[in-house]
Each structure stands twice: as structure tokens, then as C-alpha cells.
Amino acid sequence: MSLIVQKYGGTSVGSVERIKAVTQRVAATKAAGHDVIVVVSAMAGETNRLLELASAVAQKPDPREVDALVATGEQVSIATLALALIDYGQPARSLLAHQARISTDNIYGRARIRNIDSESIMSVVRQGAVAVVAGFQGVDDGFNITTLGRGGSDTSAIAVAAAVKADVCEIYTDVSGVYTADPRVRPAAKKLDRISYDEMLELASLGAKVLQIRSVEAAKRFAVPVHVRTSFSDEEGTWVVQEDSTMENVLVSGVAMDLNEAKVTVLHVPDRPGVAAKIFTPIAKAHIVVDMIIQNASEEGFTDLTFTVPKGDLDKALSMIKGVATEIGAAGVVSSESPIAKVSVVGLGMRSHAGVAARLFEVLSREGINVQMISTSEIKISVVIEAKYAELAVRVLHQALVEEGFEEGAT
Numbered sequence: 001m002s003l004i005v006q007k008y009g010g011t012s013v014g015s016v017e018r019i020k021a022v023t024q025r026v027a028a029t030k031a032a033g034h035d036v037i038v039v040v041s042a043m044a045g046e047t048n049r050l051l052e053l054a055s056a057v058a059q060k061p062d063p064r065e066v067d068a069l070v071a072t073g074e075q076v077s078i079a080t081l082a083l084a085l086i087d088y089g090q091p092a093r094s095l096l097a098h099q100a101r102i103s104t105d106n107i108y109g110r111a112r113i114r115n116i117d118s119e120s121i122m123s124v125v126r127q128g129a130v131a132v133v134a135g136f137q138g139v140d141d142g143f144n145i146t147t148l149g150r151g152g153s154d155t156s157a158i159a160v161a162a163a164v165k166a167d168v169c170e171i172y173t174d175v176s177g178v179y180t181a182d183p184r185v186r187p188a189a190k191k192l193d194r195i196s197y198d199e200m201l202e203l204a205s206l207g208a209k210v211l212q213i214r215s216v217e218a219a220k221r222f223a224v225p226v227h228v229r230t231s232f233s234d235e236e237g238t239w240v241v242q243e244d245s246t247m248e249n250v251l252v253s254g255v256a257m258d259l260n261e262a263k264v265t266v267l268h269v270p271d272r273p274g275v276a277a278k279i280f281t282p283i284a285k286a287h288i289v290v291d292m293i294i295q296n297a298s299e300e301g302f303t304d305l306t307f308t309v310p311k312g313d314l315d316k317a318l319s320m321i322k323g324v325a326t327e328i329g330a331a332g333v334v335s336s337e338s339p340i341a342k343v344s345v346v347g348l349g350m351r352s353h354a355g356v357a358a359r360l361f362e363v364l365s366r367e368g369i370n371v372q373m374i375s376t377s378e379i380k381i382s383v384v385i386e387a388k389y390a391e392l393a394v395r396v397l398h399q400a401l402v403e404e405g406f407e408e409g410a411t
Contacts, residue, residue: 003125004166004169007156007172012174023090036130042077050072085130135153155214161224173230175230177237189398195254255345255346261291261309262336262339266325363400
């Protein structure tokens with residue numbers, strides 16, 4: 001007997017027929033002798049509908065009330081699934097965040113889980129019932145409802161799995177696993193049988209939509225085995241697990257693109273200690289994530305500074321930076337560029353093989369794609385390019401580095 005956490009996304013519970021299909025899958029897992037905890041998202045499109053409703057009734061919706069509103073989507077899902085399970089003959093009980101005791105901080109719209117008191121969930125399991133837990137939400141110290149941000153149900157599921165020490169966390173989605181690229185962009189992309197936490201973490205941060213980055217961070221931290229699979233069939237998906245020695249045999253595990261970034265440039269910045277801190281501190285306090293940062297070589301005591309932020313935070317970041325630029329004596333212009341795209345290649349094998357960067361730049365150059373920014377780690381190379389070239393870049397890089405293979409030292 002295993003303890004299994006299953007997470008179902010909005011598409012998987014998007015209709016009565018899909019809820020009944022999930023009911024049968026959950027009941028079959030329970031009938032096989034396993035204990036089951038289910039984490040559920042809102043029905044497909046429901047969160048967007050509720051956000052649009054908030055915007056329709058208020059010009060600047062209060063974040064606390066927005067969280068209280070959008071969290072109702074998961075309440076509908078868990079109650080509906082619990083009803084379906086009970087009707088099917090499988091005892092079940094739905095649990096909202098406060099009932100499952102999922103504690104978070106008070107950053108509305110992007111809260112982080114601090115703790116889960118697993119006793120309330122496990123008490124349901126010990127009674128032989130399926131615990132159906134609301135994803136995406138928690139409660140802060142003042143018992144206010146909070147939400148975890150887009151993709152937060154993945155984080156909820158893995159955090160629950162860690163808290164109850166589950167044997168596996170199964171993430172059911174509308175795709176059959178993790179692919180070497182988006183199959184809609186590169187049909188030759190292949191599904192991976194296994195991928196390491198570090199590789200998945202990079203891909204999630206670089207635009208791959210299969211798993212939310214914070215969920216992968218939690219899985220790695222607590223060593224939770226994650227099985228990404230589709231709810232539309234019984235086929236095996238992709239296992240996200242701890243690294244082993246055989247994984248380095250694959251040079252590049254994936255090629256990803258992210259169209260959700262914007263570039264900010266501050267010209268003629270005084271090149272002296274403390275200036276960068278003054279620029280980035282207010283951005284950090286506003287909970288805006290800065291990705292790539294490039295500073296040009298100093299000339300006559302001044303430099304240019306360029307960085308990227310999520311596209312949705314661009315206006316807020318620009319208003320802050322323009323104020324700071326005056327304060328620090330930056331005489332140049334604060335400008336932004338969007339749309340841009342970040343295209344990345346990821347693979348454990350890159351740690352021990354030379355020449356991947358050279359091959360990447362050669363392939364992009366051959367297609368006339370100019371590289372604006374570069375960022376690297378041991379297992380990743382990312383470049384910022386014009387958005388209109390993003391899909392082309394993914395196709396040619398996947399062909400050169402995944403499909404055709406790569407020989408160290410080759411040109």
C-alpha cells in the first residue's frame with residue numbers, strides 16, 4: 001500500500017464528464033489498495049472569469065478581496081469532486097485551505113506556503129476516505145484567504161505530499177509528460193521518461209508550462225518523487241526525480257521559450273558602489289522578480305544597466321526606476337523593450353561537455369537571429385532575442401542539439 005497524492009488541473013475537471021472520469025481514476029487507485037489525497041484546481045477558465053469579474057466591479061481591485069473571490073473556484077471543484085466520489089461509492093471529504101490547515105504569508109496573489117498541519121488531512125485518510133484538498137489557496141496568520149499565484153495548485157499538491165510523506169505526487173495535466181520542446185512548436189519533440197529536479201527547475205523557470213517553478217523547488221527540497229502524466233489516458237508520463245549518474249549521458253534535455261518577459265535599460269548610470277542596490281531594492285520590495293542583468297563596461301565613470309522582468313510587472317518597474325534614476329543621478333534615458341523572448345537550452349550533460357554555447361550561437365547566427373542578452377549556469381544557456389524569432393529559434397536549436405545530437409568540439 002502506498003500513500004499517493006494526485007493533483008488534477010482545470011482541464012481535468014473542466015466538465016461533468018471530466019469530473020466523472022477523475023472520479024473513476026481516483027476510485028480505481030483506492031480500490032488497488034492505496035491511500036489517496038487529491039488536490040484540485042478550479043475548473044478550466046474559472047479563475048480568469050473571476051479575475052475579470054473583479055476588474056469589472058473595481059478599477060483597482062483590493063488584493064485581499066480578489067483572493068477571497070478567486071479562491072471560490074477551487075471550492076466548487078473540491079465539493080463537486082467529493083460529491084461525485086461519494087455518489088460512486090467512494091467515501092470522500094472536501095477540505096478548504098483553512099480546513100487542511102495550509103498556512104501562508106500574507107502576500108496576496110502570490111503567497112508562499114509556510115506550513116501544513118497534516119493531521120487534519122490524514123484524519124480523513126485514516127477513516128478510509130479520499131481527502132479532496134483545494135489547491136492554489138491558503139490562509140495567513142489573520143485567517144485571511146490567500147492565493148499562491150498562477151500554477152499554485154502544483155505547489156499545493158507537492159507541499160501536501162511533502163507534509164504527509166507521500167510515496168509519490170502524481171500531477172495530472174492535459175499533456176502526457178515533459179517534452180524536449182513544446183510539441184506544438186517542434187513536432188519532433190520527444191517525451192522524457194525521467195528528468196532531474198535541477199533540469200525541471202531550469203525548464204520551469206524558462207517558460208516550460210508543465211510544472212510551476214515553486215512546485216519543483218518544493219519537490220527538490222523535500223525529495224518528493226513527481227510523476228507528470230495525462231488525465232486522458234493511462235500511459236506512463238515523466239518522472240521528476242533526484243539526479244543519477246546516467247542522466248549526464250543526455251547532453252540537452254530540453255529547449256524552452258518564454259514570451260512573458262520585458263527588457264528595461266537605464267543609460268548613463270554612475271558607476272560607483274551602492275548604485276545597483278538603490279536600483280533593485282525597491283523592485284525587490286514590490287515582489288518583482290528580476291531575471292537577467294547585464295552591466296556594460298564603465299566609461300568615464302558611467303555605465304549602462306539592462307535587466308528583464310515579467311511583462312506584467314513592466315509598468316510598475318518602470319515607474320520605480322524612473323524615480324530612482326533621478327535620485328542616483330543617472331543622466332540617461334530609462335527605456336523598455338517588449339516583446340522579447342528568452343530561449344534556453346537545458347541539460348545535465350552540459351556540465352561536462354564543451355562547445356554547446358558555440359554551437360548555439362552558430363545555429364542562431366545562421367538563421368540571422370541576433371542575441372541581445374546571455375545568461376548561463378552549469379546546466380543552462382539562455383539568450384534574449386526578438387520575440388518574432390522565438391519559435392524559429394526553438395526549432396533550429398532542438399534540431400541541432402537534440403535531434404541530430406552533439407559531438408564535443410564539432411562545428
